[in-house]
Amino acid sequence: MSKVGPVTVDMADYLGVNKYAVDEGNPHIELAVDPGREEFLKLVRVCPAALYKIDAAGNQTFDFAGCLECGTCRIAAGGTVVIEWHFPGPTMGVQYRYG
Amino acid sequence: MSDFDVIVVGSGMAGPVAAYEVAKAGRSVLVVERGESCGAKNVSGGRLYTHSLRAVFPDFATDAPLERRIVRERISLLAPDAGVTLDYADERLRDVGCASYSVLRARFDPWLAARAEAAGAEYINGIAVEALLRDGPRVTGVRAGDDEITADVVILSDGVNSLLADQAVGAIRPKPATVAVGIKQVIELPAPVITDRVLVASDTEGAAWLFVGDPTKGHVGGGFVYTNRDSISLGLVVTVADLARSETPIYQMLEDFKRHPVVAPLIAGGKVVEHAGHLVPEGGFDAMPPLAGDGVVLAGDVAMMCVNIGYTVRGMDFAIAAGMHAGRAVVAALAAGDTSAAGLAGYRQALESSFVLRDLRTLRRFPDFMEHTTRLFEKYPALARDAMRELFVVDGTPIKPVRKSLLPLVKQVGVLKLGKDLWRGVRAL
Numbered sequence: 001m002s003k004v005g006p007v008t009v010d011m012a013d014y015l016g017v018n019k020y021a022v023d024e025g026n027p028h029i030e031l032a033v034d035p036g037r038e039e040f041l042k043l044v045r046v047c048p049a050a051l052y053k054i055d056a057a058g059n060q061t062f063d064f065a066g067c068l069e070c071g072t073c074r075i076a077a078g079g080t081v082v083i084e085w086h087f088p089g090p091t092m093g094v095q096y097r098y099g
Numbered sequence: 100m101s102d103f104d105v106i107v108v109g110s111g112m113a114g115p116v117a118a119y120e121v122a123k124a125g126r127s128v129l130v131v132e133r134g135e136s137c138g139a140k141n142v143s144g145g146r147l148y149t150h151s152l153r154a155v156f157p158d159f160a161t162d163a164p165l166e167r168r169i170v171r172e173r174i175s176l177l178a179p180d181a182g183v184t185l186d187y188a189d190e191r192l193r194d195v196g197c198a199s200y201s202v203l204r205a206r207f208d209p210w211l212a213a214r215a216e217a218a219g220a221e222y223i224n225g226i227a228v229e230a231l232l233r234d235g236p237r238v239t240g241v242r243a244g245d246d247e248i249t250a251d252v253v254i255l256s257d258g259v260n261s262l263l264a265d266q267a268v269g270a271i272r273p274k275p276a277t278v279a280v281g282i283k284q285v286i287e288l289p290a291p292v293i294t295d296r297v298l299v300a301s302d303t304e305g306a307a308w309l310f311v312g313d314p315t316k317g318h319v320g321g322g323f324v325y326t327n328r329d330s331i332s333l334g335l336v337v338t339v340a341d342l343a344r345s346e347t348p349i350y351q352m353l354e355d356f357k358r359h360p361v362v363a364p365l366i367a368g369g370k371v372v373e374h375a376g377h378l379v380p381e382g383g384f385d386a387m388p389p390l391a392g393d394g395v396v397l398a399g400d401v402a403m404m405c406v407n408i409g410y411t412v413r414g415m416d417f418a419i420a421a422g423m424h425a426g427r428a429v430v431a432a433l434a435a436g437d438t439s440a441a442g443l444a445g446y447r448q449a450l451e452s453s454f455v456l457r458d459l460r461t462l463r464r465f466p467d468f469m470e471h472t473t474r475l476f477e478k479y480p481a482l483a484r485d486a487m488r489e490l491f492v493v494d495g496t497p498i499k500p501v502r503k504s505l506l507p508l509v510k511q512v513g514v515l516k517l518g519k520d521l522w523r524g525v526r527a528l
């Protein structure tokens with residue numbers, strides 16, 4: 001499976017209701033420099049915050065700011081695309097108010 | 100001399116119960132929780148079966164932040180354009196011994212932590228344990244930020260996404276086939292509207308509703324709905340290995356699920372107030388790591404003590420029971436002066452005779468059954484729909500006898516395959 005079906009949902013609306021303390025300039029997830037397309041596509045499918053994207057020009061993008069700290073990308077592509085995954089620094093990251 | 104008798108890593112479900120048992124026995128215990136407040140990093144579906152909580156806190160119902168008592172169970176097979184639902188109501192569900200409640204973790208976890216604190220446990224919040232301290236094979240404490248803190252025993256209850264299990268007992272990160280990802284939204288609605296929509300008698304009662312088939316586009320997993328007091332928890336749980344091959348990303352699956360004709364009326368007019376994601380252990384008994392090492396024990400999700408058997412996910416009652424047994428076994432090992440892996444072996448023994456390892460053992464074939472019976476997710480929901488159409492859709496065309504209308508449907512899947520799946524399913528349970 002090398003493609004991703006149509007996406008109609010705008011995740012920014014949903015992530016916008018969450019409470020975050022973003023550690024600007026201090027990402028807690030690091031990706032390999034040039035991850036292969038197939039491995040990257042897995043992350044597009046599994047990340048529940050839709051932070052792994054392929055833009056119209058075909059570029060692979062990732063933004064750690066909306067991370068839900070689930071660790072799914074670490075499980076799906078640890079050691080290939082995701083080369084470093086640790087928790088955000090003290091008091092940083094998502095703060096669930098319901099959970 | 101260690102700084103503490105015991106350090107507990109993580110204050111979700113297992114951690115605070117373990118800390119409570121240790122503190123109650125008069126031992127010093129420190130809990131380190133990375134959430135600024137307990138529950139701030141945690142997500143469940145979630146329905147808490149209360150039997151194991153009652154064993155530790157018989158009075159829990161007086162002040163625990165419970166949402167609604169679940170008195171109605173539904174399971175739906177969803178095809179893209181239809182749903183067939185089994186609806187179960189039973190006065191038995193109101194019995195104290197089998198009571199279950201919906202909970203929201205950001206509310207529930209602080210309450211559980213407060214019980215441990217009241218018994219004498221010390222807490223540090225807002226900082227993660229980055230590494231375990233070791234002396235040869237023995238775990239001797241934790242490093243958090245600039246601090247190194249030592250203890251005779253470390254209880255690891257840091258959940259499914261543990262970055263420490265490897266250092267504790269050499270358990271490498273779970274494989275994609277042994278964990279699922281959960282995606283969940285909390286949708287606010289007035290309490291009486293929820294009560295009416297799920298057909299329960301009052302605003303303190305609620306429903307649990309599970310969905311198979313279209314919610315995951317035929318991939319291994321399902322959808323769930325739990326009613327809270329004035330919100331609905333709605334989401335999906337999908338096995339990571341199978342999801343990684345899906346054409347539809349999980350967040351789009353969730354959006355489509357919310358628009359399904361069976362689901363949409365339930366949440367109509369509601370407001371999304373949170374969007375969450377979390378892993379769920381799914382590998383069961385055969386994916387469990389060692390439960391103890393020298394100076395360390397593992398309790399809860401970190402040790403894969405969770406069962407997802409399609410119609411129900413249970414991890415919270417397992418984690419609470421494991422926390423209780425871990426705390427008690429550690430107290431006994433401290434008293435006996437042997438906190439090596441052998442000295443801590445009483446923990447596993449206690450779990451073997453409790454429901455925790457018995458249930459995990461009974462259900463050990465289920466993960467494999469789910470993974471290899473994709474018809475359950477792909478074909479059977481449409482089959483159920485087509486059968487119902489034969490029974491209920493009347494448009495004036497002369498009806499066919501049942502043997503002519505239903506049998507061909509079963510034949511599409513194959514009588515033998517259907518029988519085999521049924522047999523394997525029953526055996527796996």
Ligand SMILES: Cc1cc2nc3c(=O)[nH]c(=O)nc-3n(C[C@H](O)[C@H](O)[C@H](O)COP(=O)(O)OP(=O)(O)OC[C@H]3O[C@@H](n4cnc5c(N)ncnc54)[C@H](O)[C@@H]3O)c2cc1C
Pocket residue numbers: 108109110111112113114131132133134137138140141142143144145146147148226227228229256257258259260261262263281282283334335336377378379398399400401404405412413414415416418
């Ligand atoms: C979508 C979804 C639906 C579910 N539905 C249900 C359900 O309906 N019923 C049910 O019984 N179970 C359900 N579960 C499973 C249940 O949530 C878990 O089994 C349960 O929470 C496990 O408890 P725990 O104490 O082991 O781990 P957790 O509750 O995850 O607690 C782990 C704690 O450790 C902390 N932590 C982690 N690492 C560190 C560190 N390095 N330093 C300090 N602190 C750390 C975390 O912040 C967290 O507070 C569901 C799970 C999900 C994701």
Ligand code: SF4
Pocket residue numbers: 029046047048049050051066067068069070071072073074376
């Ligand atoms: S941890 Fe979860 S939310 Fe964060 S980037 Fe990875 S998959 Fe997405």
